[in-house]
Amino acid sequence: MNFMRNTWYAAVWAQDLPADRLVPVTIIGEAVVLFRDAAGKATALLDRCPHRLVPLHLGRLCDGGARLQCGYHGLEFDGAGRCVRNPHSDRVPTAAKVRAFPVVERHSLIWVWMGDAAPCEAQIPDYSAFDECNNARVGRRETIELDVNYQLMTDNLLDLSHVSFLHDGILGHADMVRGNIEVQQEDNTLYVRRATPNVAPPGMFDLMFRRDGQPVDVWADMRWNAPASMLNYAGVCPPGGERSAGVHILGAHILTPVSEFRTRYHVAAVRYDDTVTRSEEEASEVMQKLGDLRRHAFKDQDEPMVMAQQDAMIRAGGLDAVEPLLLNIDVGPARARRLLETLRQQADEVREPVEA
Secondary structure (H helix, E strand, O other): OOOOOOOEEEEEEHHHOOOOOOEEEEEOOEEEEEEEOOOOOEEEEEOOOOOOOOOHHHOEEEHHHOEEEOOOOOOEEOOOOEEEEOOOOOOOOOOOEOOEEOEEEEOOEEEEEOOOEOOOHHHOOOOHHHOHHHOOOEOOOEEEEEOOOHHHHHHHHHOHHHHHOOOEOOOEOHHHOOOEEEEEEEOOEEEEEEEEEEEOOOHHHHHHOOOOOOOEEEEEEEEEEOOOEEEEEEEEEOOOOOHHHOEEEEEEEEEEEEEOOEEEEEEEEEEEOOOOOOOHHHHHHHHHHHHHHHHHHHHHHHHHHHHHHHHHHHHOOOOOOOOOOOOHHHHHHHHHHHHHHHHHHHHOOOOOEOOO
16 A cells, blocks of 8 residues: 655554563554663664564563664664674674664654654644643543554544444434534645534533533534544534533544554543533543443444445455545545645655665
8 A cells, every 4th residue: 555654653652652661563564663762762663683584572672771682683773773782793794773763752642754754743743632741631542453444444534424323322313414514724734524503412422511411512623634643623512602611522533554454543532521510530430431432432333334344345346446426424535535645745755865
């Protein structure tokens, strides 16, 4: 698959990269090993020793992360990928080096630049609401492995009309089918906004709000940044009222392609329910239920449906073999796919490479 390479990908949540541990991940088909160096800085190397090509994550860290030792023959590499010790000789071969990837730890995530062009940190999307300092409002940060293509999951997230059917009773219901859709592009950021006024609250938001089933205005504003980093601002408020008078959540939906048919889905939610008075125990219980409902919706409902879609497309000849019927609800996904291809071509033009 023709992945976008000169861009940042979320590898893991920062909480999942502790000190003294080697964490293997695969990003757009490339095997990468993550670890923290002696200063605690996140580091990423190609997960392949240049000697016998065994995965480096099968080795161990030395001197608190200053060096990574291959578990097969003991070659040791620093955070820049240079071999700094050959236990079999006083000489280190010039070819004894491993590719190092640029890494930035930001917004509770470890971001890795997979391309050869010089990285631009300004391109990392804003997920500041999920910073560690906001732990009181951030629910559990988790990663879900999905056996689906990341673009099919992007289509799913940018067309939230499906919640009325696939997530009926949790995130939507029949009266929310004909929402008002607006698509807006600001530079390279795409917004897909959906609003449904004066309807019964979806189950998840009724749990957060008044718990009385009375009508509300419902909205879901999805922000998209290439290749597949999304932020959903969703909530309910009294009919015709200001959004600030209701409750809402910010949901991180960050897709990292592992391969053509596998995706790592980084999810978390920040709650904003200051209009509702609850004890700390009750608020914690609500967050736990929200997390359980979210995982059920993604893993037990979205994944099987998108997997079935993917299987049907493969049987028809491939993901691009059949031109799908487009409805008015597809304006967001279609726009994102066009923008992604434009940005991919621009980003992957020959530019000044990163020094080895």
